[in-house]
Amino acid sequence: MSWQFNAENENKFQDLLKRYPKKNSLALPALWMIQYQDGWICEDAMKFLAKKLDTSPMDIYSVASFYTMFHLQPIGKYNIQVCKTLSCKLRGSEDIKKHIENRLGIKAGESTKDMKFTITEVECLGSCGTAPCVCINEDYIQNTTPQMIDEILDGLK
Numbered sequence: 001m002s003w004q005f006n007a008e009n010e011n012k013f014q015d016l017l018k019r020y021p022k023k024n025s026l027a028l029p030a031l032w033m034i035q036y037q038d039g040w041i042c043e044d045a046m047k048f049l050a051k052k053l054d055t056s057p058m059d060i061y062s063v064a065s066f067y068t069m070f071h072l073q074p075i076g077k078y079n080i081q082v083c084k085t086l087s088c089k090l091r092g093s094e095d096i097k098k099h100i101e102n103r104l105g106i107k108a109g110e111s112t113k114d115m116k117f118t119i120t121e122v123e124c125l126g127s128c129g130t131a132p133c134v135c136i137n138e139d140y141i142q143n144t145t146p147q148m149i150d151e152i153l154d155g156l157k
């Protein structure tokens with residue numbers, strides 16, 4: 001096992017450890033630290049965390065794999081998340097998704113070869129009133145149109 005927190009995250013982890021009565025309650029914030037450090041959560045990192053929290057790698061995996069915001073494989077620099085839930089579906093999210101797929105030459109669930117973009121279909125982003133909604137990393141695009149997508153992608157290239 002070679003994965004480790006960087007110095008900043010190790011300090012944060014030690015600080016948080018003092019605030020949680022049960023070590024394994026730290027699983028979620030520690031998984032976020034891992035993901036912010038590497039962009040995704042590899043198997044070695046899960047084993048590392050399990051050891052730190054005195055639990056099994058399977059416990060950590062069960063938490064990490066439950067939440068779709070955790071990435072268990074490398075993703076592109078820009079994760080384009082297209083909502084596929086009802087309000088967005090009714091307001092054209094399928095067309096938006098197809099437009100993005102055509103622009104980038106990949107399908108949802110795939111990344112571009114240069115690992116710049118990943119397209120992910122997600123459940124409700126909590127912005128149903130401004131459907132269709134797309135989220136790029138942590139930035140929301142609301143009432144999304146193909147033209148808006150074109151402008152954003154042009155700006156990111």
Ligand code: FES
Pocket residue numbers: 083084085086087088089123124125126127128129131132133
């Ligand atoms: S249904 Fe798409 S944001 Fe809620």
